[in-house]
Amino acid sequence: MSISPTSQNRLAQSFIQRTAPMDQEALLKIVVACMVALPLIVFVLYPLIHILGKSIQTPEGIGLGNYYSVLGNRRFLGLVYNSFEVTLVTTALAVVLAYVFAYGIQRTKVPVKNLFRLIALIPLFAPSLVQAQGLLLLLGRNGLVNRTLATDFSIYGYWGIVISSVLYVFPYAFLIFSASLAMADNRLYESSRILGAGPWRTFLTVTLPSTRFATMASIFVVFTLVITDFGNPMVIGGDYNVLATEVYNQVIGQANFELGTVIGMVLLLPVALAVAAEKMFNRNNQIQLADHAQPMAIMPHKLRDVLFTVYTVSVSLCILAVVGIVIFASFTHLWPYRMNFSLRHYAFDVQNGIQPLWNSMYVGLMASGIGVVAAGLGAYVTERFKTFLDSPLYFLCLVPAAVPGMVLGLGYILAFNNPSNPVHAIYGSLLLIAICNVYYYHAQGFLIASTSMKQISSNYDEASATLGGTFARTIRKVTLPMMWPTLLGVAVFFFMRSMVTLSAVIFLITPSSQVAAVSVLLLEDRGAVNQAAAFSVCIMGMVVASLIIARLILNYFGYRNISLIR
Amino acid sequence: MPLDIRNVGKSFGRIKALDDVSLSIGTGELICFLGPSGCGKTTLLRVIAGLERPDSGTVLLDNQDLSTVPARKRNFGMVFQSYTLFPNMTIWANIAYGLECRKWSKKDTALQVNKMLSLVHLEDQAHKYPHQLSGGQQQRVALARALAPGPSVLLLDEPLSALDAKVREELREEIKTLQQRLEITTIMVTHDQEEALTMADRIMVMKDGRVMQTGTPMEIYQLPENPFVAQFIGRMNIVPADIGIPFSSNGGFKGPTPKTLGIRPENIHLLDPPEAEETLIGVVDRILRLGNVTRVKITLKKRSGHDPITLVSEVQGSGRDLHIGEELSLVIDPETVRVLE
Numbered sequence A: 001m002s003i004s005p006t007s008q009n010r011l012a013q014s015f016i017q018r019t020a021p022m023d024q025e026a027l028l029k030i031v032v033a034c035m036v037a038l039p040l041i042v043f044v045l046y047p048l049i050h051i052l053g054k055s056i057q058t059p060e061g062i063g064l065g066n067y068y069s070v071l072g073n074r075r076f077l078g079l080v081y082n083s084f085e086v087t088l089v090t091t092a093l094a095v096v097l098a099y100v101f102a103y104g105i106q107r108t109k110v111p112v113k114n115l116f117r118l119i120a121l122i123p124l125f126a127p128s129l130v131q132a133q134g135l136l137l138l139l140g141r142n143g144l145v146n147r148t149l150a151t152d153f154s155i156y157g158y159w160g161i162v163i164s165s166v167l168y169v170f171p172y173a174f175l176i177f178s179a180s181l182a183m184a185d186n187r188l189y190e191s192s193r194i195l196g197a198g199p200w201r202t203f204l205t206v207t208l209p210s211t212r213f214a215t216m217a218s219i220f221v222v223f224t225l226v227i228t229d230f231g232n233p234m235v236i237g238g239d240y241n242v243l244a245t246e247v248y249n250q251v252i253g254q255a256n257f258e259l260g261t262v263i264g265m266v267l268l269l270p271v272a273l274a275v276a277a278e279k280m281f282n283r284n285n286q287i288q289l290a291d292h293a294q295p296m297a298i299m300p301h302k303l304r305d306v307l308f309t310v311y312t313v314s315v316s317l318c319i320l321a322v323v324g325i326v327i328f329a330s331f332t333h334l335w336p337y338r339m340n341f342s343l344r345h346y347a348f349d350v351q352n353g354i355q356p357l358w359n360s361m362y363v364g365l366m367a368s369g370i371g372v373v374a375a376g377l378g379a380y381v382t383e384r385f386k387t388f389l390d391s392p393l394y395f396l397c398l399v400p401a402a403v404p405g406m407v408l409g410l411g412y413i414l415a416f417n418n419p420s421n422p423v424h425a426i427y428g429s430l431l432l433i434a435i436c437n438v439y440y441y442h443a444q445g446f447l448i449a450s451t452s453m454k455q456i457s458s459n460y461d462e463a464s465a466t467l468g469g470t471f472a473r474t475i476r477k478v479t480l481p482m483m484w485p486t487l488l489g490v491a492v493f494f495f496m497r498s499m500v501t502l503s504a505v506i507f508l509i510t511p512s513s514q515v516a517a518v519s520v521l522l523l524e525d526r527g528a529v530n531q532a533a534a535f536s537v538c539i540m541g542m543v544v545a546s547l548i549i550a551r552l553i554l555n556y557f558g559y560r561n562i563s564l565i566r
Numbered sequence B: 001m002p003l004d005i006r007n008v009g010k011s012f013g014r015i016k017a018l019d020d021v022s023l024s025i026g027t028g029e030l031i032c033f034l035g036p037s038g039c040g041k042t043t044l045l046r047v048i049a050g051l052e053r054p055d056s057g058t059v060l061l062d063n064q065d066l067s068t069v070p071a072r073k074r075n076f077g078m079v080f081q082s083y084t085l086f087p088n089m090t091i092w093a094n095i096a097y098g099l100e101c102r103k104w105s106k107k108d109t110a111l112q113v114n115k116m117l118s119l120v121h122l123e124d125q126a127h128k129y130p131h132q133l134s135g136g137q138q139q140r141v142a143l144a145r146a147l148a149p150g151p152s153v154l155l156l157d158e159p160l161s162a163l164d165a166k167v168r169e170e171l172r173e174e175i176k177t178l179q180q181r182l183e184i185t186t187i188m189v190t191h192d193q194e195e196a197l198t199m200a201d202r203i204m205v206m207k208d209g210r211v212m213q214t215g216t217p218m219e220i221y222q223l224p225e226n227p228f229v230a231q232f233i234g235r236m237n238i239v240p241a242d243i244g245i246p247f248s249s250n251g252g253f254k255g256p257t258p259k260t261l262g263i264r265p266e267n268i269h270l271l272d273p274p275e276a277e278e279t280l281i282g283v284v285d286r287i288l289r290l291g292n293v294t295r296v297k298i299t300l301k302k303r304s305g306h307d308p309i310t311l312v313s314e315v316q317g318s319g320r321d322l323h324i325g326e327e328l329s330l331v332i333d334p335e336t337v338r339v340l341e
């Protein structure tokens, strides 16, 4: 026999003797956990502390003076009111519209579902202010409707913000509801039917309760997105100001950092509460399907199917119209006066030329690279290490979700625009913009990675360890080969969001490091709608291209069921 | 190599998964951890493997404390319940993995992998991927992978429970043969008592994180030390000591007065109605024909001061001459009656 007991002895002996008296493995784990925590502290907590510090800094020293002067100010209270008015109305509309849409896709016999699903997700591929941009082209003073019907109404203001915001958040709510409605135990529905319940009653007693966590989650997600969004209100708000635009005006317009930070802090509070609530509901949202749950069988129902088809088509047309008009406008000679076809706006004959597009791509690529490592390591450490640092680190990884992008960006100025801070070396560079995006979207990226890590049994790592595999070898040979499709998804996620985001980076750009989404905002602000539209179209093109490439790679290797759009 | 587990304790929150567990395992011995679900078998195995840190106690290999030796340096081979073959590697690469970790030369690796493949009769599957193999084949590969680096101890966590009955029996034989050929100290977790009784040199029965009894299969089966073991291993009739069943004071029971007795069903013999007064008489309640044995449920004739007592007897053959409602006498050899409490 090849393995004699004596040779076993020798082998084991030598293995044991090489071990130091201390458990190095445990030590190494703690070191790695700290290495994961460090950038989160530097790039999330540290800027937040600066914001807080600035907001209590008054000419008379440390104090709440700034808060008193802001909170006692009627104009400011008006802004708070405006923000909540817009946010609450938008949230209600978007949640209901998205619920019905998702219901139509998941629970009725609407035709060409995949097409409608894709259309619902289009707003995710575009810069976050594309809705306002499209709406203005359609319904603005110089919009298509006013021009063709010779009317003279204006969409600027409250309703403009609400409509564009609903379109902006629609895909987020749709994704949550769609996932929740996809899970159903057919037996519940059958027994409900057998008990004589009609469809409406079944909906109220079975469907609605089973989606209550998703409803709560989407309410909080949508609330957070709308109250922190500033691209759409900036473009279409007119005189109707909200908190997010006020931060921008105070900081960029008047260089009043103290007031900017105070308003930022005021914005932080409801967002933090909403995120905390969302996480709480999400924890209960580990949908418990019974062991023998049967998939949903959708019975045809003529009237219902016709109604839902009409509804999905209408919503899809709205989304397509808003995005389509932007694409259309980018190809006109001079909107709305000379509507003939022209490619001249794709020459990017504007300040900085085509550079912002390249910048966006560099930022996107850097962010996806850094983001994969940061979120992937964070997930690996919290899921696998089993050290006492797990819970604090998990919490730290999720903190960015509660920080509005503008607040984070403002924190970066305050924290890093200071030659004595080592990070100042990259201040004003594309790298810092990429880092800012990574940590702004860290929580979502981290959750994607950590969810899929949960699904891969930790026994694989343990099998490798018992076979003598070191940490590095286990990660390289076992974990990464199993995780890469998910990590590719995480990379695409960071790339996508970096390409379209506005709020986190708006304070960090310099003329040479301008990114395309900001170009859209600035051009729109100057009335250069054609060029703004062309930039938007290019951003969408790049996002879609990245999705197609990633999809092709995944399909080539046989991973068809990894979803890329989140 | 001899393995010593000394007073190991481990809690998960409020759950005491292991409570003061001690066990000595000799070189080349095959030990089974047996117990109901959740009794801490896997946890103990993981503590031994170094995958879980015990809260208290130590594990010693050849008298060396392993507390500070991480899993990858213990040189233990482990087979998990759910195969856990690396899905991105071929069978060959899976088996070679541990050797590569130990920096074996290409030549030695090839030699050893081939040896392992033939040991588990999978020579022709080397270049397939795990998902292309059947469950039984996958578990054989897992075994080969664990054995390839020449581990000092082999740890098997319910290696057969995911397989169907026929494959399970085949593999049982195979594992036992391999283990004896390699003379490798082996611990196998199972909740299947038949598996434990047929394979183990010794069995450790566990419940709620505690050791209930450790002994050879014979000892565990014939001389259970408490009602839990008695009922968990095979079936044992558990009855009060004062109902007239004869018992001898064998098995080293040292308590004051015996309170509870255990009798194996096959040790209760049934005869036609007796003449003698002192024999036990019962009425047949139910007859379960299991092919070569027949299980008979009998209620003892009521005696004052006792609730009716039901016993199970197993008789060889088809039990054709038994009828429900029939009165029979029960004959029990006092030597086969076990005092449990």
Ligand SMILES: Nc1ncnc2c1ncn2[C@@H]1O[C@H](COP(=O)(O)OP(=O)(O)OP(=O)(O)O)[C@@H](O)[C@H]1O
Residues within 6 Å of the ligand: B012, B015, B016, B017, B035, B036, B037, B038, B039, B040, B041, B042, B043, B044, B191
């Ligand atoms: N990582 C863990 N976290 C919390 N509790 C755990 C963990 N691992 C085990 N437990 C608990 O410890 C107890 C013992 O678990 P263990 O897995 O060792 O049981 P087992 O005997 O292997 O059971 P089974 O036969 O079901 O595999 C159980 O109550 C289990 O719920």
Ligand SMILES: [Mg+2]
Residues within 6 Å of the ligand: B041, B042, B043
């Ligand atoms: Mg177990």
